[in-house]
Amino acid sequence: MNKIVLKLGGTIMVLFLVVLLPLGYVANQIFTNFYYNQVQEEVEELSQKYALTITSLKNEKFLNMFKTLADLTNKDVYIIDANGKVIADSGIKIENLSSKDIGILSEGQPVKKRFRDSRTESRYLGSGYPIIQSGTFKGAFFVLASINDVKEPVQKIRDLLLLSAVGALFLALGFTFLLSKKMSDPLLEMEQATREISKGNLDIRVNIPSEDEIGSLGKAINDLALETNRYRSNRREFFANISHELRTPISYMKGYAHVLKQGLYRTEEERLQYLNIIESETERMVRLINDLFDLSKMEEGKIDLQMSTVDLTEVLESALFKVKMEFDNKGLTFKTQIDENVPYIEADGIRLEQIFTNLLGNAVRYTENGSVSVKVWSADNKVHVNIEDTGIGIPEKDLPLVFERFYRVEKSRSRELGGTGLGLSIVKNLVELQNGTISVSSQVGKGTRFRLSFPVAE
DSSP: HHHHHHHHHHHHHHHHHHHHHHHHHHHHHHHHHHHHHHHHHHHHHHHHHHHOHHHHHHHHHHHHHHHHHHHTOEEEEEEETTOOOOOEEESBBOOOHHHHHHHHHTTTTEEEEEEETTTEEEEEEEEEEEEEEEEEEEEEEEEEEEEEHHHHHHHHHHHHHHHHHHHHHHHHHHHHHHHHHHHHHHHHHHHHHHHHTTTTTTTTTOOOSSSSSHHHHHHHHHHHHHHHHHHHHHHHHHHHHHHHHHHHHHHHHHHHHHHHHHHHOOOOHHHHHHHHHHHHHHHHHHHHHHHHHHHHHHHHHHOOOEEEOOOOOHHHHHHHHHHHHHHHTTTTEEEEETTTTTEEEEEHHHHHHHHHHHHHHHHHHHHHSSSSEEEEETTTTTEEEEEEEEESSSOOGGGGGGTTTTSSSSSSHHHHHHHSSSHHHHHHHHHHTOOEEEEEEEETEEEEEEEEEEEEEE
């Protein structure tokens, strides 16, 4: 049997017993006291009735009638005169009736106490009521109930309580086992699932048994498997992309370096063209290495920002100048709408330019014809920037994932256009490190819009 079932079941049973035992004790005391009180009240009532009925202590027939009543009611009677002398009894000899008791009776007060038969050592619940005639104390009438007779029904009640407790205990055992099993089975399944995930089986899923905390834990494990699987897929794609991104420029550089080394060019212009290609591919590799370096520093939380008061429009114009050649080569229309007197922001100018260069480069890369527009304005104590293109767009299902590391939309198309899937992840991290926000909206075939917001510098 599973340890968790034993532990959980044992805990529930201990709690059950902690409740059951005091409850059983209290119930036993209540029933016992109730029955004893009932008997005590009965003998008190009978002693009072009999005492009030007696007209003479010298009438033998009258006294014998009370003995007969005692037999019929299964009670014992005991009659004394004013001096405490026994006049009549039903065969018992009371030993512990004291002069103090007689004094109380002579004052017209009843006496109730436990009595003992000196001959049989039997004990009784009894009540004595004074016999008053013409205002004079004549004696007392005692009615007694055997404690053994009282104990018998009380014992039956205890047996019933005990039987009920045993039945409840076995019922609780069965219920506890089923409940423990029901609660532990999902946990054991989750344990097995996490072990499978640790071994690399990321396609495993846990059944969600309920909407409580256990169900929430199951969902968390499923989400973990899903996210880890996606991370592994993206990482695998990332390494494939890196291999492709490195192989291509290295192949170019090696090939054209060999041509130059062997002097296999015909004109000086052709030689310069080969050198330009080598330089371009070198820059491509440098950008890739810088992206990897930035990502590594961000993951370790070690990226350093030189924050200062920055004119965002100047930084944006610098980024636009760097990508202008790419716009011209593709014949794209470029539009700008920048408000006058845009407030300064608190940012790292170099990193801010990196953000704009990356977003503008993406806009050019994924736009075959049409335009790219940039809008800058201030509102609500923030400076806002829209960078919008008329390119291929991003499917709705991919929008929530575009800022994740290694994620690329339409991977075959992305590989053809270049890129590693790191750019937007780096952009988002840099924006947030500078207290800004970034969001994206897009329609397939119509274009994409990135919106950035930065708080105005104090």
